[in-house]
Amino acid sequence: MVTGGLRLTMSESAMQVREIEITNRHGLHARACARIVHIASRFRCEVSLVSGMRRASARSIVAVMLLAAAVGTTVRVETDGPDEQAAMTAIVSLLSDGLERRV
Numbered sequence: 001m002v003t004g005g006l007r008l009t010m011s012e013s014a015m016q017v018r019e020i021e022i023t024n025r026h027g028l029h030a031r032a033c034a035r036i037v038h039i040a041s042r043f044r045c046e047v048s049l050v051s052g053m054r055r056a057s058a059r060s061i062v063a064v065m066l067l068a069a070a071v072g073t074t075v076r077v078e079t080d081g082p083d084e085q086a087a088m089t090a091i092v093s094l095l096s097d098g099l100e101r102r103v
Contacts, residue, residue, distance in 0.1 A: 015080040016088040023098045027070040030061075037061045039090050045081025047091060058091065 024032055040047040040058035047058035051073055056063035058077075069075055075095070079087045 015078055016084045017076060017078050018088060018092055019074050019076050020092055020095045022069050022071055022073045022075060022095065025071050027073065028064060028067060028075075030065065033061050033064040035094060036064055036091065039094055040087065042090070043079075043081070043083045043087035045079050045084040045087050047087050048078040050076040050078065 022028060026032070028036075036049070036058055037060065049056045049058050049064060049067060049069075051067040051069045054067050056067050058064060067075070077088060077091050077095070079085075079091070081087075
């Protein structure tokens with residue numbers, strides 16, 4: 001689509017969104033946050049975590065830690081970009097495993 005000399009393109013896919021409960025008894029502690037950041041950094045798409053009113057880039061360990069998500073907290077995972085489905089699968093898999101999986 002061309003508008004006023006600018007070319008606008010429609011995204012080929014919609015953003016992926018999933019909610020998952022934190023089951024790790026320590027919640028999102030430093031090591032768990034490092035695992036999330038390590039996995040999110042492998043993908044080109046944007047990966048965000050949302051807990052309550054807080055949103056964090058999954059590529060920032062400080063931002064993820066500031067979510068302060070304890071055990072039982074529901075976190076929304078959002079991925080948007082070229083490899084969003086693969087990123088969503090990897091992040092949800094890690095969270096589903098209770099953050100115990102080695103990366």
